[in-house]
Amino acid sequence: xxxxxxxxxxxxxxxxxxxxxxxxxxxxxxxxxxxxxxxxxxxxxxxxxxxxxxxxxxxxxxxxxxxxxxxxxxx
Amino acid sequence: xxxxxxxxxxxxxxxxxxxxxxxxxxxxxxxxxxxxxxxxxxxxxxxxxxxxxxxxxxxxxxxxxxxxxxxxxxxxxxxxxxxxxxxxxxxxxxxxxxxxxxxxxxxxxxxxxxxxxxxxxxxxxxxxxxxxxxxxxxxxxxxxxxxxxxxxxxxxxxxxxxxxxxxxxxxxxxxxxxxxxxxxxxxxxxxxxxxxxxxxxxxxxxxxxxxxxxxxxxxxxxxxxxxxxxxxxxxxxxxxxxxxxxxxxxxxxxxxxxxxxxx
Numbered sequence: 581x582x583x584x585x586x587x588x589x590x591x592x593x594x595x596x597x598x599x600x601x602x603x604x605x606x607x608x609x610x611x612x613x614x615x616x617x618x619x620x621x622x623x624x625x626x627x628x629x630x631x632x633x634x635x636x637x638x639x640x641x642x643x644x645x646x647x648x649x650x651x652x653x654x655x
Numbered sequence: 656x657x658x659x660x661x662x663x664x665x666x667x668x669x670x671x672x673x674x675x676x677x678x679x680x681x682x683x684x685x686x687x688x689x690x691x692x693x694x695x696x697x698x699x700x701x702x703x704x705x706x707x708x709x710x711x712x713x714x715x716x717x718x719x720x721x722x723x724x725x726x727x728x729x730x731x732x733x734x735x736x737x738x739x740x741x742x743x744x745x746x747x748x749x750x751x752x753x754x755x756x757x758x759x760x761x762x763x764x765x766x767x768x769x770x771x772x773x774x775x776x777x778x779x780x781x782x783x784x785x786x787x788x789x790x791x792x793x794x795x796x797x798x799x800x801x802x803x804x805x806x807x808x809x810x811x812x813x814x815x816x817x818x819x820x821x822x823x824x825x826x827x828x829x830x831x832x833x834x835x836x837x838x839x840x841x842x843x844x845x846x847x848x849x850x851x852x853x854x855x856x857x858x859x860x861x862x863x864x865x866x867x868x869x870x871x872x873x874x875x876x877x878x879x880x881x882x883x884x885x886x887x888x889x890x891x892x893x894x895x896x897x898x899x900x901x902x903x904x905x906x907x908x909x910x911x912x913x914x915x916x917x918x
Contacts, residue, residue: 628747628904635850635901638894642853649856653683 591651597644604637682863686787686856706791709776709783717772740768744903751907755914762802763910766795767903774855774895778888786898787855789848796848799906807913818912847905854898858891 612630616623690702720740724733744764748756770786777784785791807815819836820829865887868880 631897632901632904635854635897639846639850639854639901642857643849645857646849646853 587651587655591648594644594648594651597647598641600644601638601641604640605634608633608637682860682867685783685859685863688788705783706785706788709773709785710791713769713773713776713785716776717768720772721768740764747904748907751904752911752914756907756910759802759806759910763903763906766799766906767899770795770851770902771896771899774899775892777855777859778892778895784855784859786851787859789852792848792852793844795851795902796844799847799909800844803906803909803913806910807916810914811916815913815916818916843909847902851898851902854894858894862887862891 608630612623612626615626688704688706690704691708692703694701694703720733721737724731724737727734730738741764744767745760748760748763752759773785776782777787807818811817819833819840821832821836824832862884865880865884869877869884871877872880
């Protein structure tokens with residue numbers, strides 16, 4: 581296999597990390613909505629934690645994307 | 656890492672056409688740094704680049720938001736923005752750090768406003784996103800990391816090392832957990848900087864790629880990605896704010912570890 585082709589395949593594989601980010605974000609918002617519907621009074625107090633969890637979950641997936649970009653543009 | 660396009664590719668990307676005359680859009684072109692004025696300190700290259708220019712613009716805009724509105728008892732629109740920003744960061748610091756937060760408010764507030772305004776200015780078409788470069792975000796993250804470490808050692812002396820030894824765990828697990836705690840402590844600046852940089856880089860690349868779809872599909876089907884673009888642009892504004900917020904919150908959490916040693 582050519583090195584160039586292997587590079588593209590590797591970058592594609594690294595992007596699979598975003599599956600985890602999607603799962604994480606879905607779980608966070610889903611569970612927040614579930615909790616908010618059960619106890620709407622407590623929901624606004626947890627909004628900051630919701631945003632924090634969203635950003636942290638999204639970032640872990642983006643680390644994979646960074647690896648894909650490094651494979652494509654650095655090597 | 657963004658400036659890896661070949662010489663001819665860069666020139667052609669500027670015209671929007673590739674070798675075969677078809678449409679060609681380089682999503683990485685927007686992250687290229689070029690020098691505006693040559694400055695060298697000895698052997699050191701200290702050029703004034705487009706990144707530096709947008710940093711200056713960021714500082715000016717952030718200062719104007721905070722300083723320009725005249726202080727009135729009944730605030731106008733601009734003064735409300737300044738007050739909301741102040742209250743937002745002050746409340747965040749009170750809830751995460753508590754009493755010892757006051758001396759660090761100027762630092763966290765400056766950090767928050769710089770990142771927020773830099774991200775928002777980056778959303779202007781054809782502008783430059785300062786925070787989409789790892790060198791910038793790593794500089795900010797290292798400032799946070801060094802400040803937290805110095806504050807921890809000044810406040811607690813060598814007792815700060817207790818941060819690495821979790822309490823209430825079996826003695827057998829203690830060496831392993833200590834090693835993990837030390838590693839997690841030293842990866843803090845990396846995760847802090849890469850999170851911001853990767854979010855901005857990925858978001859702006861995505862906008863550019865979808866923009867290419869709109870142009871490529873033309874009048875006939877271009878409105879479909881255009882509708883998606885409107886939504887994604889909104890999402891990017893949310894991400895711009897959220898990343899500034901997360902950076903500030905994590906700064907507070909790290910400072911909290913240093914000020915109120917809980918372990």
